[in-house]
Amino acid sequence: MNTPRQTPARFARGWHCLGLARQFTDGRPHEIEAFGTKLAVFRGRDDGRLHVLDAYCRHMGGNLAHGTVKGDTLACPFHDWRWGGDGKCAAIPYAQRVPLRARTRAWTTLEENGQLFVWHDPEGNPPGPGVTIPRMDWIDDEPSDGPEASEWSDWTWDSVLVEGAHCRELVDNIVDMAHFFYVHHSVPTRFTNVFEGHVAAMYVESTPRRDSGMELIGADLSLRSDAAYYGPSYMIDRIWQPLGDGTEAETVLVNCHYPVTADSFVLMYGVRVRRLPGTTARQAEDMAARTARGMRVAFDQDIEIWRHKTRVDSPLLSDGDGPVYQLRRWYEQFYVDAAEVRPEMTDRFEFEVDTRRAGEAWEREMAANLARTGTPGTP
Amino acid sequence: MRPVTCEECGTGVLVEKRSLPHTSVQWTGPTDRCPQLAGGGARIEGCTRLRASIEREVREGRLTVAHDD
Numbered sequence: 001m002n003t004p005r006q007t008p009a010r011f012a013r014g015w016h017c018l019g020l021a022r023q024f025t026d027g028r029p030h031e032i033e034a035f036g037t038k039l040a041v042f043r044g045r046d047d048g049r050l051h052v053l054d055a056y057c058r059h060m061g062g063n064l065a066h067g068t069v070k071g072d073t074l075a076c077p078f079h080d081w082r083w084g085g086d087g088k089c090a091a092i093p094y095a096q097r098v099p100l101r102a103r104t105r106a107w108t109t110l111e112e113n114g115q116l117f118v119w120h121d122p123e124g125n126p127p128g129p130g131v132t133i134p135r136m137d138w139i140d141d142e143p144s145d146g147p148e149a150s151e152w153s154d155w156t157w158d159s160v161l162v163e164g165a166h167c168r169e170l171v172d173n174i175v176d177m178a179h180f181f182y183v184h185h186s187v188p189t190r191f192t193n194v195f196e197g198h199v200a201a202m203y204v205e206s207t208p209r210r211d212s213g214m215e216l217i218g219a220d221l222s223l224r225s226d227a228a229y230y231g232p233s234y235m236i237d238r239i240w241q242p243l244g245d246g247t248e249a250e251t252v253l254v255n256c257h258y259p260v261t262a263d264s265f266v267l268m269y270g271v272r273v274r275r276l277p278g279t280t281a282r283q284a285e286d287m288a289a290r291t292a293r294g295m296r297v298a299f300d301q302d303i304e305i306w307r308h309k310t311r312v313d314s315p316l317l318s319d320g321d322g323p324v325y326q327l328r329r330w331y332e333q334f335y336v337d338a339a340e341v342r343p344e345m346t347d348r349f350e351f352e353v354d355t356r357r358a359g360e361a362w363e364r365e366m367a368a369n370l371a372r373t374g375t376p377g378t379p
Numbered sequence: 380m381r382p383v384t385c386e387e388c389g390t391g392v393l394v395e396k397r398s399l400p401h402t403s404v405q406w407t408g409p410t411d412r413c414p415q416l417a418g419g420g421a422r423i424e425g426c427t428r429l430r431a432s433i434e435r436e437v438r439e440g441r442l443t444v445a446h447d448d
Contacts, residue, residue: 192424196410199421228421319397319446348406348416350425354398 009262011035012167012334014198014231015110015117015133016258019268020157024050024116029074031055031065034258034266035120039107040065044072044085051085052107052118058089114141114155115254115270117234123337131198133230136252139272152252152272153284156292159268160299165306167257167265171229171331173302174202175322177353181362183301185212186223191355193323195330196348201228209362211369221249232334233257243276250274251291267303269295320358323351380405381443383436387428388412394433397445402433 016034018041024030029042038055040063053074055065062078069075073082073090082091087106089098108119108126112133119127143149162170173179177191190205204225227237237253254270271292275284315324326349333345380393380403390412393405404425410416415426436442 194421194424196406196421201421201424203424226422323403343407347408348404348410348421350402350404352400352402354401356398356400 009036010122010335011120011259012232013121013123013338014119014131014233014334015127016120016233017133017254017256017268018052018116018118018258019159020114020155020270021050021111021116022114023157027069029065029067029069031063032258033260034118036259036261038063038065039118040067040074041116042069042074042085045069046072047085049085050109050111050116052109053083053085053087054105054107057081057083058102058104113254125338128338131231133234134236136236139252150281151275153275153281153288155254155270155272156288157268157270158292158296159266160296160303161260161264162257162267162303162306163264165265165309166263166311167233167259168328168331169306169309169311170255170257170265170267170302171200171232172324172327174200174227174229174235175324175327175351177322177355178320178358179305180204180206181209181358183305184298185209187359187362187366188353188355189359191322191353193327193351193353194348195326197346198231198333199228200327200330201226203227209366211366211373227253227255232331247276249276249287251288253291253295267299269299271295320354322353323349326351381436381441383429383433383442385413385426385429386432386435387426388414390429392429394436394442396433396437396442399437399444402430404429404433 018032024041025043027043029040032039032041040053040055041050043050053064055063057064057076057078059076059081060078062076064074064076064083067075067077070082073084075082080093081089083104084090085106087103089102092098110117110133113136117133139152141150175193177188180186180188186206186208188204188206192203194201207222208220221241223239223241225237225239227235229235233256235255237255239251239253241249243249252272257265257267259265271288273284273288273291275281317324329345333341380395382391383394384391393407395403413426415428416423433442437444
């Protein structure tokens with residue numbers, strides 16, 4: 001943003017995905033810059049579990065992410081202090097004994113859907129009841145015929161650092177029907193939001209803009225999408241696209257992020273597609289890769305907007321807009337102390353956007369563009 | 380927003396309709412009395428009985444639509 005202002009320095013309470021779990025299982029520590037600090041992710045050699053510690057050693061500030069995994073501990077490159085996944089200093093080889101209360105911060109972790117999550121809470125409390133990442137139980141990852149028999153492609157996974165924007169810009173998108181037309185070249189024909197508890201959902205049906213020559217995988221197809229944020233930063237989006245021959249392409253998209261600073265975040269997205277009848281596992285992997293490239297085009301369209309916009313806390317809305325204020329009210333629950341979460345932040349709220357008036361205006365605009373250019377192209 | 384009571388479970392909600400296709404529903408308590416929503420949360424788009432109750436309110440003139448063209 002050109003003039004970031006009033007950007008809150010506080011980071012959201014909630015589960016944050018750090019990436020695919022397998023990215024962190026190579027026996028080496030990994031550095032993640034997040035929540036205004038640095039984290040070190042490592043897998044214990046003996047316990048096989050993924051652990052997340054504050055990267056900076058409590059001793060003299062060495063960066064543990066540049067250290068070495070030794071057994072189930074992470075050894076600092078500066079003086080070889082050994083830190084366990086529980087945050088306790090397990091050994092200091094050159095000292096007679098470990099100081100009392102030698103502890104660093106061990107972050108609460110979760111592995112789900114092949115991804116690694118950390119729990120962030122400025123108050124230091126554990127996750128509340130029911131606050132978790134749902135398992136994608138419609139995907140059978142352990143079919144009895146072996147993993148190669150899976151009906152679904154493996155995860156694609158990509159990440160991009162977005163600088164100069166608060167991650168609220170990304171979350172705002174789920175109530176922003178009109179931007180799908182202007183920024184992503186699709187025409188929503190149905191658009192409903194539901195917020196309840198820590199979940200915010202978006203139910204959409206859309207068709208492609210017929211005046212757009214945009215080459216985007218799947219962009220030439222109508223789609224139905226059920227998407228929901230589980231907490232402040234992790235969205236699961238299920239997408240169905242009729243292929244015209246009676247079959248339907250089925251995709252699952254994970255769209256998630258973690259904050260780096262108050263005005264930067266790492267956006268990550270992963271795609272899996274269901275193998276179409278009569279196609280090979282390899283073809284499904286190719287389809288997922290193409291879909292991921294299309295997602296990158298869509299996210300780049302958003303990033304181009306964020307890079308040049310400013311933060312608006314009190315937007316001026318029209319009757320064609322979605323429930324931005326109610327979404328912000330829902331989102332605020334993650335930025336206040338747990339005791340300050342008010343019922344109106346979590347009470348169920350439903351909003352069905354009137355897509356009729358917008359659809360008529362967009363139809364006229366598309367017809368005019370086609371009449372002028374003759375063929376689909378740049379609107 | 381105007382209060383509407385669901386004819387199925389008796390839960391009261393607040394409803395606004397800016398136009399016939401638009402509907403905004405604000406719950407002011409838990410959804411656990413609703414047989415369709417209980418346990419499903421935001422992953423369930425809405426309760427069909429509540430929707431029918433809202434449509435009846437509109438039909439019978441108790442819930443006005445801001446722009447009913």
